Amino acid sequence: MGRVNNNGHSHRASGLKQSNKKFKTKHSSKGSLKDKNKGKVNRKVVHGKKDGTLNKNDRKNSSKVGMKFKNQQLKTNTKVFEGKLGAPKIVALVPLCPDVSVLNLAEKLAQSVNQPFEIQGNQITLSAPQLKQRLQLVLLTRDIYDIMDACKVADYVVFLLSAQVEVDALGETTISCIQSQGAPTSFNFVQHLDREPLKRRPDIKKSLSSFVNFFFPEQDKILEMDNNMECLTTLRSMVSQVPKAMPWREGHPYILSDKVEFLANPNQSGTGTLKVTGFLRGNNMNANRLVHIPNFGDYQIDRIEKADHPFARQHSSMGDEMTDSDNMKLLAVPDAELQDSLISSNEPDMMEGEQTWPTQEELLEAENSLKNNNNGSKKVKVPKGTSSYQAAWIVDDEDGEDGEEDYEDDMDVDEEEEEAYEHDGPEEYEEIDMNDDNKSVAPFDALDEEEEMRQFEEYKKQREAERREHLEFPDEVDTPLNVPARVRFQKYRGMLSMRTSPWDPYENLPQDYSRIFQFQNFARTKKRILTQANDGTVEEGTYVTLYIKDVNNDNGHLYHPERPFIVFGLLPHENKVTLLNFAINKYTEYTEPVRSKEPLILQFGFRRFRIQPIFSEHHHKGKTNNVYKFQRYFENHSSAVMSLYGPVTFTTAPVVVFKENPANLTHPSVVAMGSFLDHDTTRIVAKRIIITGHPFKVHKKSAVVRYMFFSPEDIDWFKPIQLHTKHGKIGHIKESLGTHGYMKCLFNDLPKQHDTVCMSLYKRVFPKWNTEIFVRPNYDYVPDEMPSQKEGHGMDFD
Structure with missing residues (x-):
């Protein structure tokens, strides 16, 4: 009698039972039989060809298609x-x-x-x-x-x-x-x-x-x-x-002029129509699009005519002679409803935001203040010995504190210079009266040439000293003694991490941002524009005459027959102003310091402008907030991103940055080279300043720090912001000690007595709205070797 299991358990065979190979199973292996007996479903084997491999006929056909495409492209070019x-x-x-x-x-x-x-x-x-x-x-x-x-x-x-x-x-x-x-x-x-x-x-x-x-x-x-x-x-x-x-120019039609003529407008004095004759190249031209003339600007087309071909007479005996009606055939006229507008920027609505209307007392007070400013004398603080005429050229910081100019105070005069003007002792500065008559106190050329050169050399030395100080103590500023730090640095904020801390790109934007155009999807717009770039009715290779309307006759001195005169056609939206970012590298031969917002000359693609850009770092390093550090100086052997307001471009145009040479206007100095980066209007350029303090007493991981602030109110105001030292320690403010700006701070490690405690503050900066078309300096153009120079020196537009 078998044994009975009292727990109700009975033995069951597992799936691991040995399965021997059957007799005469040919090529079946033990492993395949084992998988089959386990009930596994075998994977279906795909017997098709591998990806990327072509048979002989497919390779022949692919080669034939590629050759046909190349031949077609060659014929087109x-x-x-x-x-x-x-x-x-x-x-x-x-x-x-x-x-x-x-x-x-x-x-x-x-x-x-x-x-x-x-x-x-x-x-x-x-x-x-x-x-x-x-x-x-x-x-x-x-x-x-x-x-x-x-x-x-x-x-x-x-x-x-x-x-x-x-x-x-x-x-x-x-x-x-x-x-x-x-x-x-x-x-x-x-x-x-x-x-x-x-x-x-x-x-x-x-x-x-x-x-x-x-x-x-x-x-x-x-x-x-x-x-x-x-x-x-x-x-x-x-x-x-x-x-x-050249990819940046292939999508645009362009003309190298053979003949230029100006037709005065009888109905409107001061303007007229510019006739430009030459071969149309690059792409087909649409009369509804705008054209760009270097040194002149953007203009609309009045009409396009087929001009008298310069080589037609050579083949008249072979049946190629053209009649007058064919020569001056009208090729294209713009459609008034479809023609691109010359409007390049938006008009901001000044009444769009909420505003409290001033009271009658405030209006009277403002009127009296305005009268006092106009009738009375103005006092400015200048170095001792400065005349009223020289003081008229000194920038007064109080004039730049209004509204939209708040974001420019960091460029025109450095914080260190502001502190010197505002807070230095009376033994170095004095106040003088300024009135409206000071404009005629001295003539413009009161200084002789030697004095002018001496002051210019002093200015260059001062700039170099500022640059060396910036390299030795980057971004460091001193806290003012008689101005609360919470007032002096009220536009700045603290950031836990410049790479990841969030920053709203649409917060506290200047008024200029309401004037620029932004794209909801720039990549999609670019694809559509470039696809339709060749929809012009005037074919490439045609000898045409462009009638460009509303050209100012004051631009006559800009044309000379010995200079190349070119005209480029614009794509839709390419005259609209937006934010431009360029990736540039410092030219190795240029060693002078270049400050942000310094006047420069920009050439990108076929356009040339006068600019005052700002520079920022050119790397991502895991950034998630699109915040980039502002650079006061564009250093040697470095790269940077140059930001400014300018017209839209849909091609990756090359960039050359010049610095005008006053001694020789035709030979500017090359500052940087690069290419167009993007139109990112949400790119945040953050200026960093560092206020520093000195460890007075150190005990384990805590320290008493002084000279960073000078009042308990300032310490409480900046208490939430993280501290760091030059030796890599991180800490925070615990409490204020006394009434003279001493504070107790805790760090993550033992601080050194000779270390420096720092606090980083950030403020967003923006470019200036001052980009303008570059106009060649008005100088007499006399080539050295051109035989036709005796015939005239230009075209009179009058």
Whole structure:
């Protein structure tokens, strides 16, 4: 009789029972039989081909499709130059040395194809039969603005070097700017090589090749200008090659003018219509879009006409002659409802926010105060010995405390300078009376040249001293003695972490932010705009005359036939003002300090502006709040983000930043280079200041700190903000001690007696609303070598 389990448990076989392989099961393994007996469902094996692998027919078809696409793209890029009436390729001749002559180079190139040498303005057109295409040579002087404007529209760039004189600073700056702007295919010629001994010529060419290789490694061959065969080979190479695309300009139509004429408006004095004739390149043009003229600005198109083709007469005997009705055919007229507006900024509604209406007593008090300011004398605090005329040029901080100017107090005068003006003793400063008559106390040129230079040198030394102090004690400021710290730093806030602490980007915005345009989805708008960029009715390659309306006749001095005159078409919204952020790098040859809000010249893409930007750090480092530290100085060998108000751009345009040189207006100094970053209007640029204190007594992890504040009220006000030391300790204020600003602080570790206790405060800063179109300085333009300079020095718009 079997044993009975009193607990009610009976043995059951488990699934781990051994299963022996059956006889004659062929290729079945023990493992497969075991899985099958366990009841597992086998995974279905996909017998299709692997991803990314193509069979022979698919590879052939893919190659055929790719070849077809490349051929189609090649035809699109070259169709504007093909045919008997095709547009010529633009070749910019750039001199890099002071003793070279681009005019002689143009003569040598024309002689290599046996063509008579004819110059119109600053252009020469080569149309020899053996070339099969035309080349338009643009002769340039050593003017960096003219060179960069010509390279914006050029298909090829020819650098002319000297065998006897090295490339000077201006030449290096020129080739660096062209490289940063984005240069098309380049060629390099050397002049005066025949004056050197035969033994030295290979070494000279090798040295010049090494110089060019630094900027353009793929085009470092040096060609001899006096060698007729090399000139002819270069021209044939230009004709046979496809010009290298420059992405930032390909979406825009542009014209290098052959003829410019001004038609005065009889109905409105002071304005008129500007006629610009030339080949349309880059893209199709829409008459509803705006156009941009460097040095002039943005304008609307009145109409577009088909102009008399300059090469039509050469083929009249072959049946290509055009009638007058065909030559002046109207191509496009803008639609009044669809034409882009010239309005570039919003008009803020001053009554939109809530406002309490002032009482009658407040109005009378304000009126009396205004009368007293107008009739009475104004007192300002200046250094002793300063005359009233000199005091008129000193910025009074009290004038900058109104409303929207609150966010500018940190730029024009540093906090340290403000403290000096406001709180220094009477032995260094005095008050003088200022009245309206002070404007005529002394003439503008009262100082002689030596005194002017002496003051300028002192100013430069002061700027350098401020920069060195900033490098040694970055962001550190002193707490004022006779002004409460809670009042002096009332616009600042504390942050636990600059990377992660939240900050509302729409909090306390200045009035200028209501004037800019913001995109709800910039990526989607950009995709739509670029997709519709080629919807113009006037095709690329057409010889047209643009009628640009409402041009001011005062701009007549800005045009000269010896300078390149270019016109670029804008995409929709590209004249609207928004916040622009640029990623830039300091130019290695420029070592002067560059402060935020310092006047500079910005060229990005085909536009050029006068700006006063602010700089901020250019790295993320795990940021989640879009807050970036403001930089007072743009240091050497560093990168930064430059922020300013400017027009919208939909392409990643290259950027070059200049500093105007008062001694030579045509040769500015290059400050930085870079590219466009984004239109992020929520980017927060936070200025940091650090107020410091000294440990008076230290006991374990606590310390008595003094000299950070000078009243118990200030200590209680800033008590929630975290402290840190220069040796890496973190702490907080526990309580105030006494009435002279002593306070007890606790730290996470034992502080040192020689350590410095710091508190970081932050305030958001914004750019100034002062971006304006760059207008070339009005100076007499007399080229050194242009044969047509005797015909006139400009176009009179009157």
